[in-house]
Amino acid sequence: MAVDATRFSLTLSRRTRRRKLVNLLMQVLATIAALAAVAVLAVVIISVAQRGASALSWDFFTKTAATFGQSGGGVADALVGSLVLVALATAMAVPVGILIALYVSEFASPRIADAAKLVLDVLNGLPSIIIGIFVFALLVIGSGQAAWKGSFALAIIMLPLVARATQEVLALVPSTLREGAMALGASRWRTVLGVVLPTSLGGILTGTVLAVARAAGETAPLLFTTSIAANAVTWDPRQPVLSIPIDIFALAESPDPADHARAWALGFVLISFVLVISLTARLLLARYRSKLER
């Protein structure tokens, strides 16, 4: 019986060869694109580190800016200021964000929940300068700048991040757990507090950490609310404080090249902080996932 030699051939024909080539080409392009993203990040980090390295010193972290005409000095006030701003903003945004998430996922009807999610997403998409102006008009006009007003603006930015992240992990909590608790004669609220929230703690923490990373780098909301500060370290949230992003801006504008190096160094500090915190969040999330799936 004559067998068609090409029919069962396992080698490539011209057509399949072309297909394979296109396939290869696309794969290479996609890989290059992915590598490019990594490269951009690497270039940013390395160049920021290189330019800032000369400014990194003990004084950099412990002193405030030197008075005009003198050399030396540091950014301690900006570091402390950012710490105060972000800590206070976290303290405002996290409890409210969790409560919103609980309302959306545990108590609201599906339609209201959808609407609330949409509102949160829109809030998340609001340009931060708008939030800055809003808080300026609401709190600053007439009474002046203060750290807590900046924190309030940052909290508005953090709120949808925390609420959405929390709401998403709450949705992951199996409804059988809620039923198990309710079947024991626990009220809805006790069920949420005793079973649902502890189960979602890992995810809530992740959302919080990501929101902190975002808030630490925000500049626009602080411009109007806490940017003109005394050249001194202060922990008092009623005073205006300097912050890392605002200080980077100010140092970069300075005529002194040493200040430019400080701006880079401060940028490096900020990037490192955000990187460390994002990695921590990822780790937490991975651990939390594996715990839920176990």
Add this chain to the structure above:
Amino acid sequence: MDADTMQTVAPIEIAQPREAPLSASGREAVFVTRGLTVSYGKAPAVSNVDLSIYRNLVTAIIGPSGCGKSTFLRSLNRMNDLIPAAKVEGEVHYHGQNIYGDGVDPVEVRRRIGMVFQKPNPFPKSIYDNVAWGLRVLGMKDDLDSRIERALTQAALWDEVKDRLKKGAFGLSGGQQQRLCIARAIAVEPDVVLLDEPASALDPIATSKIEDLMHELKNEYTLVIVTHNMQQAARVADMTAFFTLERTESGGHGVLVEYDETPKIFTQPSDKRTEGYVTGRFG
């Protein structure tokens, strides 16, 4: 199917009950349902059920998938309240009070009428805390340790876990987890325990442990069990209710076909549909 074919079918082998089933006569009714209809949205899932459940008996609910067994069971402790679309009509009297009546607190209902689910659902807490949680919530904090020991012993789990009480409940096997859920349910001293296919996810050995347990527990509690396993119903239940799906133009809904003492349901059912089901020929 006509009566002739039915007689040619060999009588099914009935699993022997572990002890003589108890009779309902003269017993106090814990639940009396009247015209109970539960709907999801507009479509009724189970319709017009009149059924009495007696104290210190095991009552089994059997029937084909989708006939509303779980729906019926969940309406006995207002678990359906958690499903927004679910609507209950008719009455469920619990010791004479309509649990859907005015002024009845669903949380209080569930506190007296506990539930064990198809899939073990321990809390992501330690074994100890799984049992302790309900006790703490309900303020039964005196003698916590001994209450926990008693519940775990009753659930035939104590010996297996007494050395690892502080370990996570997820480390237990499926059968152990289910017994932990039973311990959790009985620790708060309910009056009734509802079990929705409690052994369907378990192997035969774990299943048999749960069945033994039910014989123990009915001295203290009233048990209602949904099961797909007819041998299991025959082994553990004193009374058996058979539900089936009644087809209508607009789909179908579950109805109660027959309710009687278990041996009667399995050997001399009075309805053809029951006979078809228990002999393995779906009606």
